[in-house]
Amino acid sequence: MGGDAPIVVQSMTNTDTADVEATARQVAALARAGSELVRITVDRNEAAAAVPRIKERVAQFGASVPLVGDFHYIGHKLLADHPACAEALAKYRINPGNVGFKNKRDPQFTQIVETAIRYGKPVRIGANWGSLDQELLTRLMDENSRSATPREAREVTHEAVVQSALLSAARAEEIGLPKNRIILSAKVSAVQDLIAVYSELARRSDYALHLGLTEAGMGSKGIVASSAAMGVLLQQGIGDTVRISLTPEPGGDRTREVQVAQELLQTMGLRTFVPLVAACPGCGRTTSTTFQELASDIQGFIRSSMPDWKMRYPGVETLQVAVMGCIVNGPGESKHADIGISLPGTGEQPTAPVFVDGKKVATLRGATLCDDFKQMVVDYIERRWGLGERAAAE
Secondary structure, eight states: OOTTSOOEEEEEOOSOTTOHHHHHHHHHHHHHHTOSEEEEEOOSHHHHHHHHHHHHHHHHTTOOOOEEEEEOSSHHHHHHHOHHHHHHOSEEEEOTTTSOOGGGHHHHHHHHHHHHHHHTOOEEEEEETTSOOHHHHHHHHHHHHHSSSOOOHHHHHHHHHHHHHHHHHHHHHHHTOOGGGEEEEEEOSSHHHHHHHHHHHHHHOOSEEEEOOTTOEEHHHHHHHHHHHHHHHHHTTOOSEEOOOEEOOTTOOTTHHHHHHHHHHHHTTSOOOSOEEEEOOOOTTOOOSHHHHHHHHHHHHHHHHHHHHHHHSTTGGGOEEEEEOSTTTHHHHHHHSSEEEEOOOTTSOSOEEEEETTEEEEEEOSTTHHHHHHHHHHHHHHHHHSHHHHHHHO
């Protein structure tokens, strides 16, 4: 990651890591959803001992994804006492605010970094203003109060977050960790704070950066806040990995955060993960819910099919589908897509023209309309990205 590499989507489990089966199942589900890194909490001996077994179990589920160990307070001890865990993890994540306190901070930080060097692992140094190094913050606040032109306390806190990450990264390099194995993050929970902190971090360093709005919240609030903050930064070329930290709805699917991260990157034109479905919002001309149901059905059908399609049809993620609700914009939008359908609105003839590569190719109607259109999508994919076409081209 970093440099010219694609921006990486990552996520984190919310299971008890000591529960091997539950954690492995969630890791596999996140990987199938498209998470390219999965972070797991390693907070005690039972969790550390479970890591190698989780990795094995994930592989048994047919999934493959690097595991990142999230360490707080006693990471140095857990890595030392469980070498199999240290080896099984692809990366370590540590928080400079709680890696150790007072005279224990540097020895414990050093021990973790030396372990990473020994096993050839990268380290994410993740500062968080919810668990900021209080000694550093106090010193900066004291210096600010003595300044002839003191800054607002919030600005000083921004500086403390940035310094915490940068000073820790410099120390890791002193110990011997190569710069290209260091990733920094600086998590805050407000949009403008995140933009300010990461803009400054990017201005003052060239480490790979992980973006994420911490404690973003639940549902649309978390999605909007994360997208607003990270969209600004990504547009400026800041960020090498992203996570959308959503609080799951009761009984909600953890993979939702992966889907949102992918959609953010794809709508910004930075990555391509799944075919896009364009659909109109509906209005008084589209009182029928048919097009809404069809759009939802097609979107779900595409997402559920993508694991198989990715293997069978390289390039299928660039497919563009349109599901429109009336004749005002429907035919035009459908012509712009690779394959599109314009459903009848209120008062229109009960027919739905289908356009492929800008040309009308069929008219669908009746109870089987949804299934007929899905089959046309599959047929289009097979013709364009199937083995037969590639073999003929070769």
